[in-house]
Amino acid sequence: MPKPTESIKRLLVSAILASAFLGSTAQADSYEDALSSARRGDTPQLMQLIARGVDPNTVDAQGSTLLILAAREGNLDTVKELLKHRPKVSLRNAAGDSALMLAVLKGEIAIVDVLLEAGAEVNHDGWTPLMYAAFEGRAEIVDRLLARGADVGALAPNGSSSLMLAARNGHIDVVRRLLKTGADLDQKNDAGFTAESWALDNGNTDIAGLLRAERSRRQAAGAR
Template sequence: MKRTILAALFALALGSAPVQASSYDDSLNAARLGDTWPLVQLLSRGLDPNTVDEQGNTLLILAAREGHADTVAAILEFRPKLGQRNAAGDSALMMAVLKGHDEVVDLLLDAGAPVNHDGWTPLMYAAFEGRAAILERLLAQGADVNALAPNKSNALMLAARNGHVDVVRRLLRTDVDLEQKNDAGFTVDSWAQANGNTDIAELVRTERSRRTKASPALRIETR
C-alpha cells in the first residue's frame, strides 16, 4: 500500500516545474517535519537526494532522526547514499537506532544501510540505549560486536556501563571480547561495577569463567 501511494505521488510530481533556489530550505524543512508530498515533488524535479544542511545532515538523516517512516521510504526511492554521515559522524541508521525508531530502522536495513564502519556504530548506539529488539536486528545483519568506539569501548561495555542487563545477556552469547579495556582502563565488568551494576559485573565474570573452562590453555609437555 505504501509503495502504491508513493508511486502515485511520483507520477504526479513528474509534471512539475524545475527546482528553484528556494527548494534547498524547503527540502530540509520537509524532511525534518515529515512533509512527504512536498519533498517528493522536489526530488522528482531534480533535487539531489543527498542534499545536506549546515551540519552535514542529509534529507535521509533528518527524516530518520525524527522517525518519519513514510518520508524515509519516499527518499529511499530516489537512491540516496545510505551510509553518508553528518559532521558528528552519525548516519541515518545510527540516528534511527539512537532515537528508537524501529520502523525506520527496518526500512534502512532492508535498503542495505551499512551496519559496520569506523567510529561509533549502530550496534554501539543500540547497546548504549538498551534497545534490545533493534540490537537483535543489527546482529542478524552482521554487526561487529568487537568494533570499538573512539573511547575503545565495545558494545557490551557500553551496555554494561548503563545497566542494560537484557542487552548484556544477549551480547554475552556472541564472541564479544571480555578482556577489552577502554581508554580509562576499565574492562566490561569493572566498568559495570564502578557504575553500581553489580549484577551485570557478576554475569560477565561468570561468563569469563565458563569460557576459560570450555577452552583450557594448551599445555605442551617436554620429555
C-alpha cells in the same frame, strides 16, 4: 534594424538580472523547503521538490542528508519515499552519524528495518549502530544488527566496545545478547575499564556478576 536606445538596453539588463535573482531565490527556497519537509515529515511536498529537481542527497549545514533528517525525526513514510529515489543511504554527517545510527539512537525500529533492507552500512570506523544500540539498551535493534553481521569487537573512538557500553549503562538484556556472540570480556577502554569494572563503577552489580559467571564458564570450557 535600428539599434536599441540606452534606456532600452538598461531595461533589458535589468530584466536579465531580475530573472537571475529570482531564479537563485527560488533555488534557495527549494533547498530550505526540502530540508524543512524532511524534518517535518511533509512527504508530499518533499516528493514534489525532488520531482522538480532537488537532489535527494541534499545536505544541511551540518552535513545531514534529507534521509538523515527524516530518520532522526522518526518520519517513516518520508524515509520510505526517499529510498525510492536511491539516495546514498550510508552517508554520515559532520558528527559521524548516518541515518541508521540516528534511527537506532532514537529507537525507531521500523525505520531501522527499512534502512537495513536498503543496504545501510552496519560496520564502519568510529561509532557504529551497534554501539548506539548497546549504549541505549535497544535490545530488539541489537538483535537486528547482529543478524546483519554487526562487528561485536569494534571499538569506539574512546576504546569502548558495545559490551562495555551496555554494561556501563545497566542494560542487562543487551549484555546477555552480546555474550552469546563471544564478546571479549577483558578488553579495556582508554580509561582502563573492562566491561565488568565499568559495570561495578556504575553500581550495576547484577551485570558484573553475569560477566564473572561468563568468564568462569569460558575458563571451564577451555579447560576441558
